[in-house]
Amino acid sequence: MVAPQTPACVHGKVGNKAITGFCPKGKNRTMMTEAQTATNKRKKLMVIDGHAMIHRAFHAVPEDLTTTKGEVVNATFGFTSILIKGLTDIKPDYIAMTFDRPTPTFRHVAFPQYKAHRPTLPDIMRPQFGRIREIVEAFGIPIYEKDGYEADDIIGTLSVQATQQGVDTVILTGDMDTLQLVNEHVQVLVAKRGISEVIEYDEAQVMTRYSLPPAKLPDFKGLVGDTSDNIPGVRGIGEKTASKLLNDYGDLEGVLAHIDDLTPKEQRLLREHMDEARQSKELATIRLDAPVQLDLEASRVGQVRREQAVELFRELEFRTLVDKIPGNTSSTGSAPQVTAEKKKPEPVPAQEEDLLEAPPVGVVSIMTPPAPPSAASISMPQTHAAHTEEQRAPVSVATETGEEFMQPSLFGALEPVAEPVRKLRLPSIAQDSRPEEVDLLFMDPKDAMKTNTLIVNSEEALQVLVKSMRDAGTFALDTESTSEDPWHAELVGISVSMAPGEAYYIPVGHIQTLDGQEAGKQLPLA
Numbered sequence: 001m002v003a004p005q006t007p008a009c010v011h012g013k014v015g016n017k018a019i020t021g022f023c024p025k026g027k028n029r030t031m032m033t034e035a036q037t038a039t040n041k042r043k044k045l046m047v048i049d050g051h052a053m054i055h056r057a058f059h060a061v062p063e064d065l066t067t068t069k070g071e072v073v074n075a076t077f078g079f080t081s082i083l084i085k086g087l088t089d090i091k092p093d094y095i096a097m098t099f100d101r102p103t104p105t106f107r108h109v110a111f112p113q114y115k116a117h118r119p120t121l122p123d124i125m126r127p128q129f130g131r132i133r134e135i136v137e138a139f140g141i142p143i144y145e146k147d148g149y150e151a152d153d154i155i156g157t158l159s160v161q162a163t164q165q166g167v168d169t170v171i172l173t174g175d176m177d178t179l180q181l182v183n184e185h186v187q188v189l190v191a192k193r194g195i196s197e198v199i200e201y202d203e204a205q206v207m208t209r210y211s212l213p214p215a216k217l218p219d220f221k222g223l224v225g226d227t228s229d230n231i232p233g234v235r236g237i238g239e240k241t242a243s244k245l246l247n248d249y250g251d252l253e254g255v256l257a258h259i260d261d262l263t264p265k266e267q268r269l270l271r272e273h274m275d276e277a278r279q280s281k282e283l284a285t286i287r288l289d290a291p292v293q294l295d296l297e298a299s300r301v302g303q304v305r306r307e308q309a310v311e312l313f314r315e316l317e318f319r320t321l322v323d324k325i326p327g328n329t330s331s332t333g334s335a336p337q338v339t340a341e342k343k344k345p346e347p348v349p350a351q352e353e354d355l356l357e358a359p360p361v362g363v364v365s366i367m368t369p370p371a372p373p374s375a376a377s378i379s380m381p382q383t384h385a386a387h388t389e390e391q392r393a394p395v396s397v398a399t400e401t402g403e404e405f406m407q408p409s410l411f412g413a414l415e416p417v418a419e420p421v422r423k424l425r426l427p428s429i430a431q432d433s434r435p436e437e438v439d440l441l442f443m444d445p446k447d448a449m450k451t452n453t454l455i456v457n458s459e460e461a462l463q464v465l466v467k468s469m470r471d472a473g474t475f476a477l478d479t480e481s482t483s484e485d486p487w488h489a490e491l492v493g494i495s496v497s498m499a500p501g502e503a504y505y506i507p508v509g510h511i512q513t514l515d516g517q518e519a520g521k522q523l524p525l526a
Helices: 034-039 050-060 074-090 106-110 126-138 151-164 177-181 203-210 214-224 239-249 252-257 264-272 274-284 306-316 319-324 352-357 361-367 459-472
Strands: 043-049 094-098 167-173 186-192 197-201 395-398 404-407 441-443 452-455 476-481 491-499 502-507
Touching (some): 043 050, 050 074, 074 126, 151 167, 177 214, 203 214, 214 239, 252 274, 264 274, 459 491
Parallel strands (some): 043 094
Antiparallel strands (some): 395 404, 441 452, 476 491
């Protein structure tokens, strides 16, 4: 049994499903303005959207993550890891857990199609809800839930009550619904890309994202709807149009009151779907008066039932998480004896002169299938497929010249690439014995991981990349789009990686660069 490691924040690691810590985007948590410093003098309540985070964890961690007895623990491990990291990184004074109830809510009564398209829970996920509740109980965290209300309504009510008691609220969730609650004393952290990144949203960032203040987001959803919750909105009204209308006329009722001032298309759509717009806003509005009462004393951090938590972690085989239990010190009792994890072989670095003389990484390594993932490489309990230490070792790749250099496997521990960083090149598809260089734009690495990125913006380079992906067999792929809403999103680009330290980006829909310049050469979608 390989002992799991508590996740750490990793930027630039593509294709690895290991849990990572909080990696805030858009704002540096260590950089605070005077206003933030003043706000941070207030005590802080962390409210966790339990179901949202469990779903994130389940889909982020491999389903074959099991104990030696065969119990599936992928969601349990992922949720526990992010709970511990939340306590460590956010350092709240109080903590509360919220869960949805299995009973219908007032939204289902008003609109039977609400969330009707949601798939049923996978069988291997159901038992993990009980396990997670055991962990929450062992951590001494109160659970707030109520029949007829969603967790979002509980969260909204608790945040209002916390503000009334002089306490700020940090909401940890997996979706964007609670952004409407953001204000001077309420912040939302949204887990993205599984649970590997957390995006912070305060009032300014909500405004940047939607061009609207948080309080207007229910009006926004009244117009655009929400496909994830099956809220219809007004089909044909997109995000940009909705934001403009709300900025011009204040709220949904203001827009409807000025319907004669709108374009003919907007008039037609709103007249046809006026009732749906109003109902959609009602469905999207989080209640702030749910019948629950925040108990700050019961929610105080530091009430972990240590012996219960240690025994539970031992049963679940979360061995390296034992030392991460909040309040864990030598005086609180000894942790159970665990077997030391085998030390993974360190990647063998290439010599500096080899780095300078070796053929470009893209010519060789992307043609070689990487080693399969191993339990140790993702720092979790064992999976059904066991791999040897040798399979986790760096891959020795033979180059065109007969020389060898060491390439870390795709899912192995990502080490910073030794300096100087090699620029990647793709070979041409010509059948010459000596690969020719394809003219591609190279993006210099911007972070400590030294990831090399090539812009694939020609048909020739794309054909080579596709062949390389087929040959590799294992690769990570991600898309960039104009929206997270699949009904309104337009494709902007595609990212691919087949090994640590190298990445390929295919631009297809950029309008301009970050500095306002016209976008460069791109590949057509059709």
